Amino acid sequence: MFFHANRSLLQAQATARLTNLSRHFSMPDVLHRKVYGGRIFTLNRPKSMNALNISMVRNIYPQLQAWSKSDQCKVVIIKAETAPPEKKTAAFCAGGDVVSLLKNVQAQKTAQSLDFFREEYTLNHLIATIQKPYVAFLDGVTMGGGVGISIHAPFRIATERTLFAMPETNIGFFPDVGGSFFLPRLDGAMGKFLALTGARLRGADAVYAGIATHFVPSARIPALEARLCELESDDREVVSAAIEEFSETLPSTYNLGGLVRERIDRCFGRSTIPAIVEALEKEGDEWSEDVRATLLSMSPLSLKVTLEQLRRGAKLSFADCMKMEFGVAQRMILQADFQEGVEKTLVEKSRAAKSWTPPTLEEISDSWVVQEFFENPKAKSLTLPSHTNDPGAWHSYPYAYPNGRCNMPNEAEVRDLIQGTSRRSGPTSWSKEEFLDFIVAERDGRKGARVVVEEILKRKAVLGAGGYLGWMN
Template identity: 50%
Template sequence: MLRQAVRMTTPKLSPSAVAQGRIRAMNNWLGARVNMSTTAGKEAIEADVLHRKHLSSRTFVLNRPKALNALNLSMVRNMTPQLQAWDASDLCKVIVIKGAGEKAFCAGGDVRQVVELANAGKQDEALDFFAEEYKLNHMIATLQTPFVAILDGITMGGGVGLSVHAPFRIATEKTLFAMPETNIGLFPDVGGSFFLPRLDGETGTYLGLVGTRLKGIDTVYAGIATHYVPSERLAALEDRLAELETKNHDVINMAIEDFVSEPVHGHKYALSDDREAIDRCFRFNTIEEIIAALEKEDTLFAKKTLATLRTVSPTSLKVTLQQIREGANLGIADCFRMEHQLARQFLNGHDFPEGVKALLIEKTNAPKWAPATVEEVDREKMLGQYFRNQAPVPLSLSNTTTWKEYPFRRYGLPSEEEIRMVVKGESAGSGPLQLTPDEVADVCVKKSGGKIGVREKVQEVLSRKVTKNADGELKWTN
């Protein structure tokens, strides 16, 4: 049951007021509702990021709906100092970020603008976008104040960087997630080297290389979002968050849980049928081995995946696989530093400008990659150029905070590893005795505090990963 949200009532206007007076009065009220004066209204509406204050909450609204809220350097510079100020404020208890319009949270970074700068010989200015974007991403990841990202629409590339490292990521029925960078000759940056290898099994490797899209509640099952809230409940949720007078993350989590929707009856996780094949084929450390494993599968999934891998940038594929393997063992700060180094090389390379030109500028959809095939990309040369060629000026972050695992991982659904530990009796609360599938689900639900969606994910994972031996005991398969 949703908690009753505090709402403001529309002021009654004088029946004798003329039309212009009614319009002016309404504008005054609307301005107060979003904490903007009427004199600043026009400037705020035209800003690419709006700042809103309501009780104890502070909200960023990405305000380029015609461009699907694509992130540019102006937006990054708009948000960074304000985010620092809000994080330091005792009056601000929770920070929210969302997108304007009906279609997108943020459809990615404005890479066309970046490439145009690079093509004009302004590589340093182009690199500034990546440097300042990564600094903002790291700041979001290490905030003291609870940060809530509302992914109500397309969330790709740069939009993922603004959300995936936050403790609370809310998906809706409109959410469409992807990291499609290899398609334009880039790599899944914005901390992709950190969050992708920490998804279940080889899910992150698959998503990073192939750019597959996930929708709605599937982003919660995958570990990208932490909660699923229907879009019609978002306004009430925002009002509820604004009422809270604490920075306690557990309290914020409980407030969000009040608005979460039960999983759709009969819904099946989009990757469920292919998860075993994903783990089999994408566990290797070279693209050639991954391609050979997919060819051996000889299934519709494998054929579609191979078709995609043969279309995207071969250089991007090899760099992406290496960055994911490297990132699995790095702290989050070092992941951003590595990605800054990679971005510098891609700006000076061939495939990124070529991909943007062919797909986003000229729209021929036929980029000419160089090298043209995976076999032509020499791995040792790639490692030397992209991973051993240190940047002359390392990425400077706003703070030194780092960690190797997300500190607020508990607010999402349990990972496959956490479920495995319960099955094998290695998790606190699971006990030494052999559990039935229902008991495994019960333990996981209890450990999560009754979180909606836990039982459904546990059941899906057990259906793939667990068998019974002759004595009826559960056995976890690799």
Template identity: 40%
Template sequence: MDQEVQVWREGRAGRIRLQRPQALNALNLGMIQSIHEALNLFSVDPDVHFLLIDAPERGFCAGGDVRGIRAAALADDRSAARIFFAAEYKLNQAIAACPKPFVALVDGVCMGGGIGISVHGSHRIATERAMFAMPETAIALFPDVGTSYLLPRLPGALGFYMGLTGARMVGADAVHAGLATHFVRRESLPALEAALVRDGVAVVAAFAEPLPAFSLAAARPVIDLAFSAPSVADIMARLAADGGAFAQETLAILRLHSPSAVHWSFAILRAGAHRSLPEALAAELALAVQVTSLPEFFEGVRAVLVDKDRAPHWQPARLEDVDPAAINALFADRPPAPETAALSDR
């Protein structure tokens, strides 16, 4: 197993712990492979009743190693992105298909790839410090790791709102939004872990706190009206017509992100509403291989994760200037690659 992933059996649990705190537990290829190996091992172990994944240092998981993918692409290694995303998406599907309960303890940041190794499980426990987000449009990617399937199935239009703006769902809000299943105070995590490994997943309900009000409750009518629109242009028009502070702030956020990424993210989310999870993951792999070879992705990762100047130079620079034909070309029918066809394999 990879040293950045600790795996052991404890009581009823098959334990998986992320241990790459210097990178906020961002997933590299070795970590993905180690988690998948552990999942396969524990799934057939009769002494393991459920799987438990956590990361007690510096948050749960900040995403996937997109800096490494960018570096490989700049070095003209076009295979790195396909290998990485194929492995990651196979893991996401395997978690969803796990024959035993899969419990994720989320305390701190949970973005991108972190969502992929938590939300497909049966029990997603969020503390008051948990922060779920899919901020991919800020780096010219798109909601992936199976979220093109998941986000359109969240209440109302919350998933489209999250996927296009990168909005964060913190603490109990993640339960309201459907990303987490239980809200547990951070101070209760040690007792919850002890009870889980001793007695199994039935104890979770006894630790769950009553939910406070959803912080976005007042904004839901605006979100649901705007983000249920049939196009990005219509979303923008509905936000502009609303005139309220929340709508104007949301419109400003959309305009900060990669205009092209907002469009291709909207397209894959719309399609994902009608796909199965394996179909959504296959479509995500096809799109990921393409967009990670584009200058827009190089620039987005540079601005946010490499130079960190937060001043990307998008081309085109405005949402209104994105060529629909260029977006449609990304979704043209192609023969499935071997990795794509095998996404449903354990």
């Protein structure tokens, strides 16, 4: 233990020296570092909340390619130059640099904006396909572009300072960077809820919702980083066990669980935006009314484009999702709502109501949305490089169920085990406690796994004859 602690102290001192140097000299926007088998990216634009720009993308991509091919590299870590743990406010990456995108559009430099999307999405694709374990420390605000460089990783570490959101419908855009892939694959209607409302999740809730895989207190992050760099194996099970050493016990309550979760699935499971709005109104409670008001404050165009994006993305491969998003992005940045949303929200930082065009959902036909944004023959195409682990053929993350167990248990896993259709199925007659013990043991005691499964069982399972679990269809 002394050896590990001493090494952690030395690494922390080295990081502090780098931080002090960056205050006096012009430093790169992304720092690279090698420590034993660890390869570390540090986002280094703290004054801009580490918002992702094309320079950062070009800084990360070639280095990540090189590290992915190195036998000496055992784990890749991405983190941010951020506030010390005692500060409650921090930022991993607060999004893409959409203000610069807007300025390019206004200056009729649309090609430069497309270059950003092309290179950003290519980076997202590389992150999803590399064989090396990739660990993202979401210690602070994680939105938009910050989600794109973390969500496709097998290991996403939330802290008490994590603030996750995909708030694009509030700026006249849509949840891109692979949002069309990961959001529809969250349990139930959670993906629709997060995408349409821009709802914000704090650390523990990010784990319970399936956004993060582990919860580690911010103060333990330096020690965890040191531990990961000491690993001599790039096996994901080994990496997961190392992270679990530093994980914190999660609270037993989930803010989006119980009745709230039932409302989310009931309302956001509808197939159109007007139907979702109507369902929220019928709920008749304060939470539903607040969500309804939030939804109606968003760009109507963004809402309709986002819903169509999620519907299509649920059936597409990862690569095809990125190609679809590239076509949608080049149309969205030319819309009046994008200028209105970015100007009011990010430039003026105003809370005043936005003047959307058109202003109502009724003025936007679903057929026009499909033709203009998803089937436009004039849209430029995105060509993605081929990788060893090319995701062109897969429709779920290779490290998640049913292919892996790096993520928290989800509804599909629980359903298949109860119904006896999982390849890991043992008995098809489970008591609740037997089932909980089994699935938590399979996760090697993963903290939070029991709460996640209990919440799923409350919503989706029934106790049949003899007290055995059954699944509600």
